[in-house]
Amino acid sequence: MNWSALMLSLQVTIVATVALFVIGLLLGVLLARYRLRGQIIIETIIFLPLVLPPSVIGYFLLVTLGRGSPIVEWFHVRLLFTWQSAAIASAVVGLPLMVQSARAAIANVDQVLENAARTLGSSELEILWRVTLPLARRGVIAGLILGGARALGEFGATLMVAGNIPGQTQTLPLAIYDAVQARRYEQARMMVIVMTAVAFVGLWCVRQLEQPAHRRKVDLL
Amino acid sequence: MKTPRLKVNIERRLATFNLSVQIEVGAEILVLFGPSGAGKTQTLNAIAGLVTPDAGEITLDGAIFFRASREARADQTFNLPARKRRVGYVFQQYALFPHLTALENVSYALWRQPHAQERAESLLERMRLAELSNRYPHELSGGQQQRVAIARALAMEPRVLLMDEPFSALDSEIRRQLHQDLLKLQAEAELIVIYVTHNLEDAFTVGHRLAVVRNGRIERIGEPRDLYPHPTNSPMMEALPRRGSLGLADVRSDRRAIEGNSLS
Numbered sequence: 214m215n216w217s218a219l220m221l222s223l224q225v226t227i228v229a230t231v232a233l234f235v236i237g238l239l240l241g242v243l244l245a246r247y248r249l250r251g252q253i254i255i256e257t258i259i260f261l262p263l264v265l266p267p268s269v270i271g272y273f274l275l276v277t278l279g280r281g282s283p284i285v286e287w288f289h290v291r292l293l294f295t296w297q298s299a300a301i302a303s304a305v306v307g308l309p310l311m312v313q314s315a316r317a318a319i320a321n322v323d324q325v326l327e328n329a330a331r332t333l334g335s336s337e338l339e340i341l342w343r344v345t346l347p348l349a350r351r352g353v354i355a356g357l358i359l360g361g362a363r364a365l366g367e368f369g370a371t372l373m374v375a376g377n378i379p380g381q382t383q384t385l386p387l388a389i390y391d392a393v394q395a396r397r398y399e400q401a402r403m404m405v406i407v408m409t410a411v412a413f414v415g416l417w418c419v420r421q422l423e424q425p426a427h428r429r430k431v432d433l434l
Numbered sequence: 435m436k437t438p439r440l441k442v443n444i445e446r447r448l449a450t451f452n453l454s455v456q457i458e459v460g461a462e463i464l465v466l467f468g469p470s471g472a473g474k475t476q477t478l479n480a481i482a483g484l485v486t487p488d489a490g491e492i493t494l495d496g497a498i499f500f501r502a503s504r505e506a507r508a509d510q511t512f513n514l515p516a517r518k519r520r521v522g523y524v525f526q527q528y529a530l531f532p533h534l535t536a537l538e539n540v541s542y543a544l545w546r547q548p549h550a551q552e553r554a555e556s557l558l559e560r561m562r563l564a565e566l567s568n569r570y571p572h573e574l575s576g577g578q579q580q581r582v583a584i585a586r587a588l589a590m591e592p593r594v595l596l597m598d599e600p601f602s603a604l605d606s607e608i609r610r611q612l613h614q615d616l617l618k619l620q621a622e623a624e625l626i627v628i629y630v631t632h633n634l635e636d637a638f639t640v641g642h643r644l645a646v647v648r649n650g651r652i653e654r655i656g657e658p659r660d661l662y663p664h665p666t667n668s669p670m671m672e673a674l675p676r677r678g679s680l681g682l683a684d685v686r687s688d689r690r691a692i693e694g695n696s697l698s
Contacts, residue, residue: 325529328484331516332523333543334590343542347533 214403217380218388222365225296225384229303229364233311234357236304241315241353242341263309267369274302274374292374296382299375303367307360314359318352319345355422362415366408440594440626444480444490444500453477453487453650461624463616465641467631473650474630475526478596481628482523483516494519494594494626522587522595526602528579530571536582537567543590557585561615577608581615588619594626602633613639638662 243249244256262270278284278292278301285292292298322345330340346353368386375382377391385404392401438458446453453473457464466474479485481492483499492499499519502511530539537554544550558567561581571579580600587595597616601609617640620627631637637644638658645655654661 323529325525325527326531328482328516329523329525329529329531330542331484332482332519332521333586334517334520336517343545344531348531 214407215383215385215388215392215400218383218385218404219407221296221299221380221383222385225300225303226361226365228297228300229307230357230361232300232304233307233360233364237308237311237315237356237360238346238353240308240312241319241356242345244312245316245319259312260309262306267306267367268373270305271302271370271373274298274305274370278374294374294376294378294382296375299367299371299382299384302370302374303364306367306370307362307364310363311356311360314356315349315353318349318356321352322348351422355419358415358419358422362412365411439495440481440628441491441493442477442481444477444487444492445504446476446480446485446487448473448476448650451650453480455647455650455652457645457652457655459626459628461620461626462642463620463627463629463640465629465631465637465644466647467634467637467641467644468647470632472647474632474647475598476650477647478523478598478628478630481594482521482596483514483519486511486513520590520592520594522590522592524580524583524587524595524597524600526599528571528576528583530579530582530586532571535568535570536563536574536578539571539582540585540589542586554585554589557589558582561585576604577612580604580612584616584619588623591623592625594628595620597627597629599631599633600629601636602631606635609636610639616640 240255240259244252249255275293276282278298280293284290292301326344326348327340330344335343366386367384368390371382371384372387377383377387379388379391383391385408389401389404389408392398392404437460439461440457440459442458443456444453450471451473453476455473455477466477468474476485480487481499487500487502489502489504491501493501498512499514500512502513530536531542534542536558537551540557541550541554544553547553555564555567558564561584563578563581563585566574566578571582574582584600601612604612613636616627616629619625629636629640641658643656644658644661646653646661
């Protein structure tokens with residue numbers, strides 16, 4: 214088992230998931246509750262990573278995070294080939310899943326309840342925190358798990374912007390690729406089992422969250 | 435009529451008609467009576483600050499809630515946000531927060547205030563709900579939910595209480611009881627109550643004054659005895675549902691349903 218890759222993957226995934234929570238929630242609220250100018254363009258851009266090849270996302274990120282880009286110039290940071298850029302790549306590919314789920318859940322919250330909170334003296338932020346989010350929590354958590362699982366499995370874009378430096382930017386998916394290339398199948402198998410188990414548990418949780426309270430029971434297994 | 439305290443004079447362009455309402459309300463229960471879609475709820479929403487009229491003025495005891503002239507630019511409009519108006523609102527479908535208990539619903543507005551719990555408890559007690567304070571809305575009957583909704587609206591001690599078809603989903607026995615409660619509450623707290631209904635019995639039971647609303651306008655306003663439906667009193671008669679035609683349509687659709695079933 215490649216422990217440094219596992220720890221790095223956890224680190225990258227946690228940071229990416231926190232970013233997903235903040236950004237995804239903000240976008241979910243905006244898209245569910247406000248009519249924005251250019252809404253369709255914004256949505257399309259957010260959902261692009263769902264269909265684009267990872268290499269294309271990697272290319273865009275290279276341009277955005279590479280030398281000469283405004284972000285690098287303004288903040289004087291070096292992002293390429295660091296674990297932080299792996300986290301950014303992971304968050305970008307996880308974002309559509311988070312936004313989709315969060316937006317649907319927020320749109321489902323009865324606006325009359327939000328109006329009731331308004332008449333009871335709540336500010337918009339307070340309403341979000343005390344009414345909308347608690348009622349949309351299943352969808353938000355499901356989106357977070359989906360986005361986080363996708364972030365954990367990120368391979369292509371990460372390879373392009375963060376490289377594949379063992380101990381520094383080599384996450385589990387990259388380590389598996391390396392192990393197979395080097396015919397270290399035993400090592401690869403362990404990591405494959407870990408990844409599959411995490412993904413399975415994550416998706417199982419999402420299904421649980423999406424189940425309506427009352428459902429017909431049919432035994433499939 | 436008691437001295438007017440809440441003055442409403444608003445205009446708002448809607449899809450089907452133009453809302454144009456002028457009313458003055460004192461410490462009393464004013465019933466807005468009329469068919470659905472007449473603009474009653476729109477009027478309440480404008481007073482609560484949930485929708486913005488195109489022009490007009492809303493004041494409470496001289497304090498301005500909303501003011502805009504027809505020619506005004508957006509930056510010349512004064513519009514106090516709903517959360518700062520302290521207007522109690524009881525919604526048609528109760529609108530209780532489903533993730534909070536009865537007690538938490540009532541103390542929602544008292545967040546960050548001292549003795550919130552005690553105040554919420556005493557309000558629930560006044561509404562005869564003390565034993566149910568830890569129940570969630572889905573564990574309460576319709577009448578109980580509506581009493582929680584009233585307690586919640588009263589928690590921040592509003593001067594104005596707006597009620598949108600508050601008891602329309604309840605059976606008549608519970609409705610009578612709640613009417614009694616409401617009349618008592620209004621008298622005790624000298625509340626300004628605007629009560630929207632399309633139910634004639636409701637209107638005449640609780641209204642100190644009645645306003646007949648149709649197509650976005652107040653057609654008549656006065657005391658109940660002056661407005662009692664009478665063949666010579668056309669606005670009130672026309673505001674009533676036409677029972678005959680409605681009944682016939684129901685019979686027809688019922689019969690069609692039966693025939694459809696027997697064929698299949």
